Amino acid sequence: MQENGKQSKGRIAVVTGATAGIGRAVALSLAAQGAAVVVNGRRADRLQALVEEINAQGRSAPLPGPLPEGEGGRAFAVAGDAADQPIIDAMLDGAVSAFGAEADLVIVNAGRGLGGSVLTSDMAQWEAMYEINVMGAARMLRSAGQRLAPQCAESDPVAKPRDIVVIGSNVGKHISPFSSLYGSSKFAAGALAEATRRELGPKGVRVTLIAPGIVLSEFQEVAGYTDELVEGFKQKFAPLLTPEDIARLVSFVVSQPAGVHACDIVIRPTRQDYP
Numbered sequence: 514m515q516e517n518g519k520q521s522k523g524r525i526a527v528v529t530g531a532t533a534g535i536g537r538a539v540a541l542s543l544a545a546q547g548a549a550v551v552v553n554g555r556r557a558d559r560l561q562a563l564v565e566e567i568n569a570q571g572r573s574a575p576l577p578g579p580l581p582e583g584e585g586g587r588a589f590a591v592a593g594d595a596a597d598q599p600i601i602d603a604m605l606d607g608a609v610s611a612f613g614a615e616a617d618l619v620i621v622n623a624g625r626g627l628g629g630s631v632l633t634s635d636m637a638q639w640e641a642m643y644e645i646n647v648m649g650a651a652r653m654l655r656s657a658g659q660r661l662a663p664q665c666a667e668s669d670p671v672a673k674p675r676d677i678v679v680i681g682s683n684v685g686k687h688i689s690p691f692s693s694l695y696g697s698s699k700f701a702a703g704a705l706a707e708a709t710r711r712e713l714g715p716k717g718v719r720v721t722l723i724a725p726g727i728v729l730s731e732f733q734e735v736a737g738y739t740d741e742l743v744e745g746f747k748q749k750f751a752p753l754l755t756p757e758d759i760a761r762l763v764s765f766v767v768s769q770p771a772g773v774h775a776c777d778i779v780i781r782p783t784r785q786d787y788p
């Protein structure tokens with residue numbers, strides 16, 4: 514890792530689900546470390562505000578355009594549903610049109626939770642959750658893999674780091690009766706990440722699964738958790754993780770030398786005893 518805090522300098526990243534929480538923190542931290550970032554989310558106003566926030570940080574050359582040597586981060590927005598293939602294509606094409614080269618770092622983060630068990634969770638939300646958490650992740654893994662693998666030279670596949678990072682979940686490793694459908698979708702996302710790691714690792718692309726425990730974000734509200742439940746988590750496990758904790762881990766993983774892969778990582782609040 515470079516010591517000047519610019520360990521992502523020159524990298525071109527795509528971050529799905531960057532209008533809130535983990536995705537937003539990852540996009541900001543990669544940009545602060547010198548990466549150019551394509552950011553995505555469905556709420557276009559929030560996305561635009563994020564782009565302006567990133568582009569206001571020390572940009573000297575006009576946009577769009579290649580990242581000048583030593584330049585700080587810059588961002589380009591692709592608003593829309595990260596499960597839709599045309600939006601996925603627009604993100605990956607956007608890296609080329611806005612920054613002059615293919616993305617070499619893709620964060621598959623967009624997703625949502627759903628409280629409740631197989632018996633009690635809201636069936637009306639099952640398919641929409643699976644569509645983004647599983648099908649969206651699968652489509653992005655496929656598209657990103659098709660673009661990252663050819664970047665690796667056969668003579669030296671790990672000459673430069675190329676990364677896909679999938680944000681899974683603790684409950685995608687240890688199923689819980691309290692978020693059963695969600696957990697099952699994250700089991701699938703984790704399996705897709707591992708299968709893709711085995712396919713692309715030998716070609717030189719790192720595919721990393723990060724499986725967080727409880728991160729305080731908009732996730733709990735979207736998943737329909739009651740205030741009581743969230744308060745209970747805080748009382749039992751505080752301090753809970755923050756999106757910035759996950760961003761720091763992402764930066765650690767992707768700034769390892771290209772031949773070193775920390776590939777399957779669980780991160781929890783220290784006091785979280787479940788699952």
Ligand SMILES: NC(=O)c1ccc[n+]([C@@H]2O[C@H](COP(=O)([O-])OP(=O)(O)OC[C@H]3O[C@@H](n4cnc5c(N)ncnc54)[C@H](OP(=O)(O)O)[C@@H]3O)[C@@H](O)[C@H]2O)c1
Pocket residue numbers: 529530531532533534535536537553554555556557593594595596622623624625626645680681682683724725726727728729730731732733735756
């Ligand atoms: N928070 C936790 O405790 C926790 C734990 C383990 C894993 N995770 C995982 O971490 C990831 C991020 O969650 P978070 O905690 O940051 O939640 P969050 O604060 O609710 O943020 C979710 C982000 O994903 C975006 N998003 C959701 N559906 C989308 C779609 N169909 N297309 C594009 N963007 C979409 C949202 O933006 P828009 O609404 O603007 O589209 C938002 O930017 C998720 O995959 C989640 O499952 C979270």
